[in-house]
Amino acid sequence: MAYEADDDLDAGMDSPHLPKSDPAVGGIAADRLRSVIERVERLEEERKALAGDIKDIFSEAKSAGFDVKVIRQIIRIRRQEPAEVEEQETLLDIYRRALGM
Amino acid sequence: MAYEADDDLDAGMDSPHLPKSDPAVGGIAADRLRSVIERVERLEEERKALAGDIKDIFSEAKSAGFDVKVIRQIIRIRRQEPAEVEEQETLLDIYRRALGM
Amino acid sequence: MAYEADDDLDAGMDSPHLPKSDPAVGGIAADRLRSVIERVERLEEERKALAGDIKDIFSEAKSAGFDVKVIRQIIRIRRQEPAEVEEQETLLDIYRRALGM
Amino acid sequence: MAYEADDDLDAGMDSPHLPKSDPAVGGIAADRLRSVIERVERLEEERKALAGDIKDIFSEAKSAGFDVKVIRQIIRIRRQEPAEVEEQETLLDIYRRALGM
Numbered sequence: 339m340a341y342e343a344d345d346d347l348d349a350g351m352d353s354p355h356l357p358k359s360d361p362a363v364g365g366i367a368a369d370r371l372r373s374v375i376e377r378v379e380r381l382e383e384e385r386k387a388l389a390g391d392i393k394d395i396f397s398e399a400k401s402a403g404f405d406v407k408v409i410r411q412i413i414r415i416r417r418q419e420p421a422e423v424e425e426q427e428t429l430l431d432i433y434r435r436a437l438g439m
Numbered sequence: 440m441a442y443e444a445d446d447d448l449d450a451g452m453d454s455p456h457l458p459k460s461d462p463a464v465g466g467i468a469a470d471r472l473r474s475v476i477e478r479v480e481r482l483e484e485e486r487k488a489l490a491g492d493i494k495d496i497f498s499e500a501k502s503a504g505f506d507v508k509v510i511r512q513i514i515r516i517r518r519q520e521p522a523e524v525e526e527q528e529t530l531l532d533i534y535r536r537a538l539g540m
Numbered sequence: 541m542a543y544e545a546d547d548d549l550d551a552g553m554d555s556p557h558l559p560k561s562d563p564a565v566g567g568i569a570a571d572r573l574r575s576v577i578e579r580v581e582r583l584e585e586e587r588k589a590l591a592g593d594i595k596d597i598f599s600e601a602k603s604a605g606f607d608v609k610v611i612r613q614i615i616r617i618r619r620q621e622p623a624e625v626e627e628q629e630t631l632l633d634i635y636r637r638a639l640g641m
Numbered sequence: 642m643a644y645e646a647d648d649d650l651d652a653g654m655d656s657p658h659l660p661k662s663d664p665a666v667g668g669i670a671a672d673r674l675r676s677v678i679e680r681v682e683r684l685e686e687e688r689k690a691l692a693g694d695i696k697d698i699f700s701e702a703k704s705a706g707f708d709v710k711v712i713r714q715i716i717r718i719r720r721q722e723p724a725e726v727e728e729q730e731t732l733l734d735i736y737r738r739a740l741g742m
Binding site: 370371374375377378379381382384385388389391392395396398399402404409412413416 | 478496503505514517
Binding site for chain 1: 670671674675678736739740
């Protein structure tokens with residue numbers, strides 16, 4: 339079986355990638371590893387919840403008659419510097435005209 | 440200039456995509472649109488902060504001597520059902536052997 | 541070692557996930573598995589080469605004085621239906637005015 | 642309408658972002674811009690076709706009884722250096738044991 343514990347893996351416990359471990363594999367490094375993993379998992383849960391909240395707001399906006407794609411574009415524009423937005427829009431107009439669009 | 444206000448755009452305010460608007464464009468629908476956008480922006484900020492926190496934990500783990508790529512793999516495994524993990528690892532062994540890897 | 545061949549894995553060769561295998565693991569199913577993998581790898585190589593070609597064209601365009609971000613936007617617009625583009629741009633104008641942008 | 646041609650945009654044709662343009666907007670720069678866009682669009686088409694081909698191979702593999710997720714993992718492993726793969730698998734075993742997984 340893959341990932342089965344082999345006796346000779348104990349040697350690896352002194353690896354630089356599992357710091358301050360003890361032979362019982364229940365020591366400080368294992369605790370630290372577990373803490374890292376659990377903290378990341380908790381934060382990932384929160385991120386997922388926020389993503390759900392954002393999705394709900396957009397669903398609600400759509401039900402209220404707004405165009406979600408355009409709202410996303412507005413949010414993208416608000417993230418940029420106004421001068422940059424204006425320059426890009428001017429260029430977009432120029433390129434479109436050059437292409438006859 | 441693109442996106443400049445034209446008088447004839449006021450007609451568009453009765454569009455189903457900007458509900459309950461008033462001629463002054465400062466009415467209920469504009470407030471609602473602004474509320475949608477600001478709530479999403481706030482939640483996006485929080486998501487970004489969480490992403491930063493996760494990055495910090497991984498940096499700290501790396502400094503402590505852990506292999507971040509392997510920790511990510513552990514987190515991926517923990518998200519799956521144990522039976523599914525075991526089945527996939529068994530198949531991986533079989534496929535590797537079949538390929539002489 | 542992980543993924544090492546164990547004798548009892550041979551039983552798994554009759555699994556539905558490695559079809560028509562023979563005990564020598566060098567039979568038809570292994571050949572087929574290898575063929576699947578090598579064809580995918582070849583196509584992935586081609587995709588990577590195309591991505592490189594696209595990047596080169598954009599680099600060249602940038603050197604010629606074009607704004608790459610705006611060119612990408614043009615390409616995105618050309619992918620959409622003209623009526624859809626026009627509707628979204630009208631809505632974008634309306635939303636921006638409603639927000640005083 | 643947004644992106645409508647205004648007379649005063651002609652001034653912008655001397656912008657560094659539309660090189661070697663002529664007043665008719667049909668000159669060299671427009672041709673060059675069009676060429677850039679059409680070449681990228683063609684390459685994007687090819688990439689899309691390749692993505693379709695890859696998807697077809699995986700569908701075919703699935704129909705033949707293979708586990709597509711595991712095949713993808715095999716391909717990922719083959720992309721890495723064998724020594725790196727082995728090191729990561731050893732670490733994965735160690736971390737799992739430390740966590741009692």
